[in-house]
Amino acid sequence: MKDAVFKLKANENPVFLRITSAIFTRIAASSTQLEAVNAVNLMTGESCCVVVDTVLKNVLREAYPADGYVDRSFQITKFAPVAGKRYATFDVKEIQVRAEQSPQAMSKTATESGGLDRVRAGDYEDYRKSPLWRKIKRRVLKRDGKVCRRCGGKATLVHHRSYTDEVLAGNNDEQLASICEGCHNFIHKDENGYTRNPEETDRLLLTRDESAAFPVPEVDLRLRWRKDPPGxxxxxxxxxxxxxxxxxxxxxxxxxxxxxxxxxxxxxxxxxxxxxxxxxxxxxxxxxxxxxxxxxxx
Ligand SMILES: [Zn+2]
Ligand SMILES: [Zn+2]
Structure with missing residues (x-):
């Protein structure tokens, strides 16, 4: 049946879809609005209308800005929410489909590398400006009471300990840590300004350093503003x-x-x-x- 509404099930069986429209709002009943996309079920060839959960919508929009997911084929697996989490999680892989052949997964296999690839591909700047990230950041700062994980001072930033799709979609805040600007610079760069390796960064994040040591301030009464000391x-x-x-x-x-x-x-x-x-x-x-x-x- 054309245009059947297709709801992805959280049963860990992947579905293979080619998305053929941008996400739109579908009025299912006078009181129910659903977000959906038009798609082709690659296994059966049927056209269908797929209900898109908030999480899946965010994953698609973040990974493919400006509706770039349209006319692409995906293997989508929905997992039931784990205990204590409100949202189901999705594993979204773009796949290549050759005519007359069953869908073939592209080289991207692990969800983990999927997230990291995108971050490396330069989409991360867009991500950081997205309403989704602002929302996640606000939530994490609130969770931590705006306290920096390393020094216990006032945190203004949120650091990623991992860039999996789950974390980027806002389904795993465990990998996010509130941090202050100075500690963030410290854990990412060594004293010569070189980027530290991820293990070192993570180790320093988790090593508490509440030291209040500081260089003796120089007071210059001619200056209206205080000058920052070296370091x-x-x-x-x-x-x-x-x-x-x-x-x-x-x-x-x-x-x-x-x-x-x-x-x-x-x-x-x-x-x-x-x-x-x-x-x-x-x-x-x-x-x-x-x-x-x-x-x-x-
Ligand atoms: Zn700090
Ligand atoms: Zn960071």
């Missing part, structure tokens, strides 16, 4: 925060040395930096001496 790119969120806090403290002490807003400055040093008046006086005196010695040397 800032690779400093963890914890280190960056400690550095900024110390820079702020030194700046207040310098203002006090110059007699600027003494009341406010002193109050901030007490409340924000937990200093006593004695400590403040000692440090301001030390800065004065330092400055005088510096002038003498010049």
């Amino acid at each position: 800032w790119d690779r400093m963890s969120a914890v280190q960056r925060q400690a550095f900024e806090c110390e820079h702020g403290r030194l700046k207040l002490l310098h203002w006090l040395r110059l007699g600027k807003w003494p009341d406010t400055t002193r109050r901030l040093l007490r409340s924000h930096h937990g200093m006593t008046d004695e400590q403040i006086d000692t440090e301001v005196a030390a800065l004065r001496t330092q400055k005088m010695q510096h002038r003498k040397r010049q």
